[in-house]
Amino acid sequence: MILSPPVLALQAGAAASSGFLLVALRWAAPVVRRWDPASGSRAQLRLERRALLVGVLVRTALAVQLASLALFVHASDALAPMFTGAMCAAGTLSASRYGWPALAVQVAATVLAGAWLALDRADGLAPDQPLVRVKHALLPAVAIPVVAGAALQAAHFLALRPEIITSCCGSLFGREGRGGWAGLAWLPPRAAGALLVALPGAAALAALALRRTGRGASAVAALSGLAGPAAAAGVIAWLSPYVYEAPGHRCPFCLLQPEQGWVGYPLHAAVLVGCVAGVAVGVLQPFRRVPSLAGPLPALQRRLAGAAALAWTALLAGAAALVAASGLRA
Structure with missing residues (x-):
């Protein structure tokens, strides 16, 4: 294992958040089985304190998870110079068989964490907390x-060794690359x-329509869920060459390098925020029928839709600015 401040911080945060969640899982089961807000019994009071x-x-654990994804990518990028063949985070992730699965699972966990936090926020808006059993x-x-x-x-991180020879992003995202990443690179x-333009644009328009009319939550969630992979494919296969001004360079992680002005961070953050906020809008939709949430829940959905629309619009504006500033012409 390579010991560095980002790695140690990640491991400490992961251990703490996992421990919190395992304890929460153990305590959540009685809440699901025996929660009765109409009861004033001592057992119900204990359940309320436990909830x-x-x-x-x-x-706390999910807030750590939201920060951990960015730190994991940053740590992988910072460790790249230690491995022969690595130029960026892509090489570090390829240095063990667990790197890419860890990134994929963390992305999925982050989207799910955002949806659960939105559900928890909605539950706190009603005086009777009608979603306690559901969220547990x-x-x-x-x-x-x-x-x-x-x-x-x-x-x-335990499998990483300085003597490892890994793959550079040029081979991972090149014509000779294998697997899904190579397929995305050569779309x-x-x-x-x-x-990249159509699906995030459609998600932004659907989110703006929901803010005006209060309808279309399912469309916002579906389009935002599809816009994430579409944006990833567009950044890799279409936008990256404009940034590098090199048609064959299609790595999404080199966008995080200072030589590129760290433009990858706002681009990737916009995709993640758009996905999380848009999906959360749809997750909340079935609970609009709950009487105590009839007032506050639509307002929360509108705020989330506004965040999603802003994120998708920022992605499109950023992509347009990068293409306009590039010396590469198709």
Whole structure:
């Protein structure tokens, strides 16, 4: 294992958040089975105190998870000079068989964490907290990916050795590359660019329509969920060459380098925020029928839709600015 401040911080955060979630899972089961807000019994009072503590533990753990994804990518990028063949985070992730799975699981865990936090926020808006049982029942769907991501991350860092010879991003995202990443890299550029514009643009328009009319939550969630992969494909196959001004360089991680002005951070953050906020809008939709949430829940959905629209619009504006500033012409 390579010891560095980012790695140690990641491991400490992952251990803490996993521990919090495992404790919360153990305490959540009685809440799901025996929660009765109409009861004034001593057992119900204990459950209410336990639910409050579970909420604090889960919110803390998921906040750590939201920060951990960015730190994991940053740490992978910072470790790249230690490995022969690595030029950026892509090489570090390829230095063990756990690197890419850890990244994929952490991305999924982050989206699920954002959706659960939106559900928790909605529950706190009503005086009777009508979603206590629901959010505790859904806790395993969030906790399991977070804990799995922490385990894969630990396995990845434990497997790293300075003598490892790894693959550079040129081979991973080149014509000779194998696997899904190579497939994304060599999508037809015009088609990938069309996806990058069309789906995030449609998600932004749907989110703006929801803010005006209060309708279309399912469309916002579906389009935002599709816009994430479409944006990833567009950034890799179409936008990256404009940034590097090199048609054959299609790595999304080199966008995080200072030589490129760290433009990858706002681009990737916009995709993640758009996905999380847009999906959360749809997750909340079934609970609009709850009487105590009839007023506050639509307002929360509108705020989330506004965040999604802003994120997708920022992605499109950033992509347009990068293409306009590039010396590369198709």
